[in-house]
Amino acid sequence: MNTGKHSSYAHAISRLKKEGRLRADVEQRQVKYLNNGIESDHVSIKKLVVSSGGFKMRKRA
Known part of the structure; x- marks a missing residue:
């Protein structure tokens, strides 16, 4: 499992x-470069959420 430090x-x-x-x-690996692919996978979704002003209601998130 890749995690942060x-x-x-x-x-x-x-x-x-x-x-x-x-x-x-399960073993934990704390190598910051291994997590970059996973983090960049949801960049497009983050851009959409931020541009729309974020989630207004918690249950819709």
């Missing part, structure tokens, strides 16, 4: 493994 990710992943909500063989 924030320390909360490691804690959340270990907690999810302990609760059985995440497989035990």
Whole structure:
């Protein structure tokens, strides 16, 4: 699993493994360049949301 370098990710992943909500063989990789493809995938959606003034109601987001 690719994540950012924030320390909360490691804690959340270990907690999810302990609760059985995440497989035990999942490994965390904190390499910032590996996440770029995923982040750039939703750029067009972000542009549409920002240009329309954002979401007005939470349940429509």
